[in-house]
Amino acid sequence: MTTPVGQKAPFPKEKWWSETESPKAWMSIRDADLYEALLHRLAELRAGEPLRVVEWGAGRSTLWYTSFLETLRVPYRWLALEHHGQYFRESLAPQLNQRPDAVAVEDDDPDALRALLATNNTVAVGFGARDLRPFLPGREADRHADLDAYVSLPRRVGLEWDVVVIDGRKRRRCVLEALELLGPGGFVLLHDAWRVHYQCAWSEWTSGRRFGDEWWIGSRADTDFTDVLPWHAFERHAELP
Ligand SMILES: C[S@@+](CC[C@H](N)C(=O)[O-])C[C@H]1O[C@@H](n2cnc3c(N)ncnc32)[C@H](O)[C@@H]1O
Structure with a gap:
């Protein structure tokens, strides 16, 4: 049976995962694009005031979305935190330190970081830990x-923030x-x-909703959240094993 024009057909109920990885972040194309659209919308709502973002778990996303905000020419402040010292030192920091608007440091002194955030759009902090992957079989001790x-x-x-993005270690905390x-x-x-052990923290928030594949x-x-995300963001989410 066809669905009449103007009436939305229900999405199929099968398990969903859009699979293909985005060049913008370590996530699906759908999730990376929704993240980008959300940042765009929130920057617009800030109406000329800086969009202030904390990101736990740095990487491709740090590079992409800060460049995106530069391209939009909106003011922003981005504080990225990365646990993995070697990845930070050898890959991320050299790329960020080439940019005039960004700085990567391995010092977590709050006074020094407040000073850096006053003069840089992006400040990334590395923590010198090893690669930790507690979600992999045999690596549970990493937790x-x-x-x-x-x-x-x-x-x-001690600063105020508008968005907190959690995509690194210790996500429930x-x-x-x-x-x-x-x-x-x-x-x-x-x-x-979809990882069940993060979900007990959700009830501390007044409102919460799944969106995209894995957000x-x-x-x-x-x-x-319909004022900041499009309707299709709330259809079909990944429930991975
Ligand atoms: C799920 S990834 C997400 C990182 C980031 N939010 C992104 O989307 O690009 C989480 C962790 O993977 C590690 N990581 C990210 N990119 C990496 C890379 N290219 N090579 C090795 N490790 C990486 C970092 O330790 C990071 O905290």
């Missing part, structure tokens, strides 16, 4: 690594930590949201 300094740094820096960083108008984003978005305000 016990001490990353307290990585988790607590944005709070120690970062979802809780983000409560201390965002006001009622702020948004927290969590990637790989979850939360807010301290009472909202359904």
Whole structure:
């Protein structure tokens, strides 16, 4: 049976995963594009005031979305945190340090970082830990690594933020930590949201919703997020094993 024009057909119910990886971030094309559209919308809502973003788990996304905001010519501040020292030192920091608007450091002194954030659009901080992948079979012990300094740094820096993006280590703790960083108008984003052990932190937020393949978005305000994301963002999400 065909669906009458103007009436939206239900999406199929089968397990969903859009698979193809984006060049913008370590995620699906759909998720990376929705993330970009959300940043665009939130920058617009800031109406000329800087969009202030904390990103736990740096990488391709740090490079892409900060360049995107530069291209839009909107003011922004981006604080990226990366646990993996070797990856940070050998790959990310050299690329960021080539840019006039960015700086990568391995010092987590809050006063020094506040000063850097006053004069740089992007500040990335590396934490010198080894590669930690507790989600891989046989690597469960990685879950016990001490990353307290990585988790607590944005709070120690003590600035206000508009968006917190969680795509690195200690994600459940970062979802809780983000409560201390965002006001009622702020948004927290969590990637790989299908992982059940992150989800107990969601109930601390007034509003929360899955979107895209693997995103979850939360807010301290009472909202359904339809003012910042398109309708199709809320259809079909990945439920990976
Ligand atoms: C799921 S990735 C996400 C990183 C980032 N948000 C992105 O989308 O590009 C999480 C972690 O993978 C590691 N990582 C990211 N890009 C990498 C690369 N090109 N090579 C090795 N490790 C990488 C970093 O330690 C990072 O914190």
